[in-house]
Amino acid sequence: MDTTQISYIVFGAVVVLALVFDLGLLSKKNKVISIKTALYQTFFWVSLALGFFVFMWVEKGRDLALEYLSAYLMEWSLSIDNIFVFILIFTAFGIQQKHYGRVLLIGILMAVVFRVLFITLGVALVAKFSWILYIFGVFLLFTGYKMFTAGEDDEFRPHESKLYKFLTKYLPVVAHDGDGKYRVDHEGKKFYTTITIVILLLAGIDLVFALDSIPAVMGITRDTLVIYTSNIFAVLGLRSLFFLLKGAVAKFDYLQQGIAIVLMFIGVKMLAEHWISQWMSKNTQVIISLGVIVLCISGSIFYSVFMKKGEVIKEEDNFE
Secondary structure, three states, X not given: OOHHHHHHHHHHHHHHHHHHHHHHHHOOOOOOOOHHHHHHHHHHHHHHHHHHHHHHHHHHOHHHHHHHHHHHHHHHHHHHHHHHHHHHHHHHOOOOHHHHHHHXXXXXXXXXXXXXXXXXXXXXXXXXXXXXXXHHHHXXXXXXXXXXXXXXXXXXXXXXOHHHHHHHHHOOEOOOOHHHOOEEEEOOEEEEOHHHHHHHHHHHHXXXXXXXXXXXXXXXXXXXXXXXXXXXXHHHOHHHHHHHXXXXXXXXXXXXXXXXXXXXXXXXXXXXXXXXXXXXXXXXXXXXXXXXXXXXXXXXXXXXXXXXHHXXXXXXXXXX
């Protein structure tokens, strides 16, 4: 058994045990999750991801471990962007807060399955047609530009989305959450509640986000183990991150621009990789990518907070 097989076994065992612990001890059905609980859960999932980074360093060496850390931070920052859309979906369909935890759990577990399939397909395509990476690079540049220049008119509207229209075209739906039920009887017929629709929307929207994140990770690494593990750890930690940030995420006005810069940077890196590799080692490229990710994401968050404080002070001065 080689180190890669050992790494997959350890990763699988850690994820299964973590889910059992999270669901059995940290989560309760139909209960509003407090900021304190969400903080514990977020710390739990981030600690697991960082612990796996240490394991990767020991088993696979420094270079691959740094690739994993860069990929995880990339996915984690994109997860924060997901939260904006998740909040819009829950609000648009009037889901009660006590159901948030269960709905997010099922939606995210479905998203993990979809991501595994998507990653497997992407890796297979790149292995057979390496020129696809250039298409990924152009796609990331375009996506980053669109994200950077997006305004309020481009805000996601759940009821106008193609996925929602597709679901309601083929599924009989009632306009309430059925107090947590997935289906209800109405006039002798079975109807799906908004709970079911939201779960499917969460999974579908995450798959759309995967169209950005997976090519972005491939711009950092080609190692299949790193791509799988960084994605799954980030997605599984999304539920606790949602409850931790749902009240504060609206304050990060410039986070989207920070993520957009990272996507464009990785897009350029993918397009110019042949020439970059001629005068820069792979390890140096990974360290630079890690630095750009940390700088852009943390910088955009701090800048958002700084601008918010400036607006508050200005409003207070005008009031006086």
